[in-house]
Amino acid sequence: MSTNDTDRYEAAAHAMQTGVLAEMHREGVPAEHLDDRTSTGRKHLRVGVNSALVGQAAIASLLIAKGIFTIEEYTAALADEMEKEQRLYEDQLGVKLR
Structure with a gap:
């Protein structure tokens, strides 16, 4: 990954994390569930799930575009x-x- 792509990914991942937190605040999630310092905090878990889904989508998109399947x-x-x-x-x- 080029430095530019790494920077783009990190900026977008940070924005996604901010979006998750903003959405959770809007939904009225109790503050104790927003604690990102623990692996069981809802924000931490949602960011992890979102990141995994993005990675999986990127792999599938690339393989489809290359005609692998x-x-x-x-x-x-x-x-x-x-x-x-x-x-x-x-x-x-x-x-x-x-």
Whole structure:
């Protein structure tokens, strides 16, 4: 990653974190859940989830653009993996979730 791209990523990630916090304040999330100094603070967790989703989207977009696979193949694989995750929870909980 070039310095320019690194700077762009860091600036956008910081802005996303600020947006998460602003949204949580607007939603009235209690202050104790906004504590970003702990790994269980809601802001910390939401920023982590958002960052993971952005990374996954970047990889998929790049591979689709390079012709490695199509959006249709990606969507099918995504559905397959989510169904695996569903079955995992069904097995752990001993219930059918759908």
